[in-house]
Amino acid sequence: MNRRYPYLLLLLATPVFALDTERCATQIVSDAVDHWRGLSSYSVMTMVIHRPDWERSMTMRAWTKGDERTLVRVIEPKKDRGNGTLTDDDTMWSFSPKVNRVIKVPSSMMGQSWMGSDFSNRDVARADDIIDQYEHSILSTEEVDGKTVYTIESIPHEDAAVVWGSEVLRIREDHVVLAHAFYDQDGELVKSLVSHEIADMGGRTIASRQRMTKADNPDEWTEIAVIEIEYELELKDSLFTLSNLRNPRE
Secondary structure (H helix, E strand, O other): OOOOOHHHHHHHHOOHHHHHHHHHHHHHHHHHHHHHHOOEEEEEEEEEEEEOOEEEEEEEEEEEEOOOEEEEEEEEOHHHOOOEEEEEOOEEEEEEOOOOEEEEEOHHHOOOEOOOOOOEHHHHHOOOHHHHOEEEEEEEEEEEOOEEEEEEEEEEOOOOOOOOOEEEEEEEOOOOEEEEEEEOOOOOEEEEEEEEEEEEEOOEEEEEEEEEEEOOEEEEEEEEEEEEEEEOOOOOHHHHOHHHHHOOOO
């Protein structure tokens, strides 16, 4: 063995397609996130929280700008109207009209339920974490209804500030995420997000109805359906402020 140039031998022994596949997988995930959020967006959505003995529904308006800013505000039902969440980079705040207080969500609470749903605060706040803090590889490809679907495994970097041991996504060639599974550090499935309806809305094809389900209790789930959505809007920075979270001007 040539001990003077071990790095050269390692490079020669590494298939070129493996390096290309890693870059390709990262691009596929990045394109899917960008496709869903756009440069900016405004949407109206319904969220149904289902439990075996009860079900709760609410309607929300949401705005996004870039990768870091998101504002979500509940408009129905009346008893929940005005409840809102604001995220800016790594920081999240919530507002409840009942107590008339803006509360900063501490990092220790980011894994907790968002508005009582099966989505966590982290799910809402950091959609681009999976791009910045994970390494991606294509596990398989298949043809579904005439479109290529990529199954991609995402493993967090060693120093990544994330809770998942791995995530697995199924992404269609037109950037629509068909499924997103979350695994713990022991490789056990914790929850999964599945797209149940796909539609052309806002000038692009998106997952218009998605359901997050707990692996250990499939009778508990949260479903979000998009009623309307617009992309690439001129949104003012003042929209994403604590003042607007407390006293809506839009």
